[in-house]
Amino acid sequence: MTEEILFSPDDQTLHLTLNRPQRGNRITASMASAIAAVLRDESPIRSRVVVIEGAGSAFCLGGDFAAEGNRAEAHLQFGRNFAAMCQAVRAARLPVIAAVNGDAHAGGMGLVACCDLVVMSEDATLALPELLSGLFPILAMAMVRRLLPRPLFFDLVYRGRALTAEEALHYGLVTEIRPANRVHDRAMEMGRELSALSPTAIRIGRQAYHAMSAMTEADAVEHARHVLPMLLRATAGEREMEG
Numbered sequence: 256m257t258e259e260i261l262f263s264p265d266d267q268t269l270h271l272t273l274n275r276p277q278r279g280n281r282i283t284a285s286m287a288s289a290i291a292a293v294l295r296d297e298s299p300i301r302s303r304v305v306v307i308e309g310a311g312s313a314f315c316l317g318g319d320f321a322a323e324g325n326r327a328e329a330h331l332q333f334g335r336n337f338a339a340m341c342q343a344v345r346a347a348r349l350p351v352i353a354a355v356n357g358d359a360h361a362g363g364m365g366l367v368a369c370c371d372l373v374v375m376s377e378d379a380t381l382a383l384p385e386l387l388s389g390l391f392p393i394l395a396m397a398m399v400r401r402l403l404p405r406p407l408f409f410d411l412v413y414r415g416r417a418l419t420a421e422e423a424l425h426y427g428l429v430t431e432i433r434p435a436n437r438v439h440d441r442a443m444e445m446g447r448e449l450s451a452l453s454p455t456a457i458r459i460g461r462q463a464y465h466a467m468s469a470m471t472e473a474d475a476v477e478h479a480r481h482v483l484p485m486l487l488r489a490t491a492g493e494r495e496m497e498g
Contacts, residue, residue, distance in 0.1 A: 259286050261310070262293060267450040268443060269293070269302035269349065276311025281319040282362060284329070287336035291343035294351075303454050304446040305347060307370065308354035308439060309363075314379065317361030318394070337362060337394055344369040345465050348458045350449050354442035355379050356435060360417070365395035368402055371461070373429040374442045380417035381428060383408075387415040401468075402428060453493050459486050 261272035271290060273280035282290075294305065309315050318337055323329040344351050344366070353359075353370035360382040367373055367381065383392040383399070392412060400408060403426065410416065423429045433441045449457070463482045467475040 259283065260289050264302045266301045267303055268446045269305045271305065271307045273307070273309045273315055275319075276309070276313070278319060279313040279316030279358075280309040280311070280363070281316050281322075282337065282340070282366075283319045283322040284333040284336040285323070287318075287333075287340035291336070291340045294340075294343040294347045294349075303349060303450040305349050305351040306354055306442050306446055307351065307366070308356055308442065311357070313357040313363075314353070314355045314359040315363030315366055316358060317363050317385075334394065338397070341365060341369045341394075341398055346462070348461075349454075350457055350461065352442050352445055352449075354438050355429070356438045358382070358417075361385055361392060362395050365392075365398035368395075368398040368428070372445055374431050374433055374438050374445065375420045375423060375429040376435040376438050377420045377432050378435055379420055381423050382415070382417035383411045384415045384417075386412055402426075453490055455489050455493060456486065459489060 259273075259275050261270075261274050263270045263272075271293065273282065273286070275281060275283075275286075318333060320330055320333055323332065350372070351370045353367045353373045355367060355373060355375040356379070357376060358380050359367045360380070361384060364381045364383060383395055385392045385395075396408075396412075403411070407426065411418065418426070418428070420429065420432045424432055430445075431441065459482065463478065467478055470478060
């Protein structure tokens with residue numbers, strides 16, 4: 256595991272820290288690949304929740320396209336790895352909490368949008384500033400466009416303005432706001448709360464949620480009809496123990 260990602264699992268929490276504070280925790284292709292590999296790992300682990308945060312004063316200021324070189328193939332590889340990382344976050348068998356201790360811009364905002372719960376520092380911002388550098392937030396757009404009203408999305412892109420924590424909460428992009436020095440503790444506390452719930456029910460329900468995201472309402476209802484018996488069978492033992 257690269258030192259640019261700190262990985263510390265325990266009985267409850269799989270804790271991932273983006274560890275490039277000198278670069279605003281910008282994610283490289285190799286970092287994205289490592290995160291995806293950890294989240295896809297099917298080996299038995301005791302952890303029941305994932306918490307992602309950034310080292311230093313930023314959560315993540317986006318992707319680092321140039322870290323592996325400026326060739327077209329390097330750019331393609333970055334895009335593949337970043338997309339695979341975001342897909343792995345959404346497909347993870349554990350719930351994922353973002354501890355947004357500082358600014359989450361560009362791809363960092365996209366990563367936040369993939370997480371289930373978000374604890375955000377009251378001083379942090381969310382932004383899509385790529386156009387100010389002559390680019391367009393193509394990768395981040397794939398993650399955030401369904402979460403934002405269209406006029407707001409284009410306002411963030413065209414004007415490069417940042418959403419405050421209060422605005423992010425208003426638009427439903429984050430779960431809670433905390434002082435910066437409380438973000439980590441609150442995210443870990445949330446993790447402990449989730450650890451007390453059925454991991455089987457969470458895994459099946461989470462997978463069904465993301466599967467339904469691409470479905471019509473009728474197809475989603477039909478999918479739910481098929482998932483329900485599987486959910487009942489898979490959780491029968493846990494529910495009997497609780498009963």
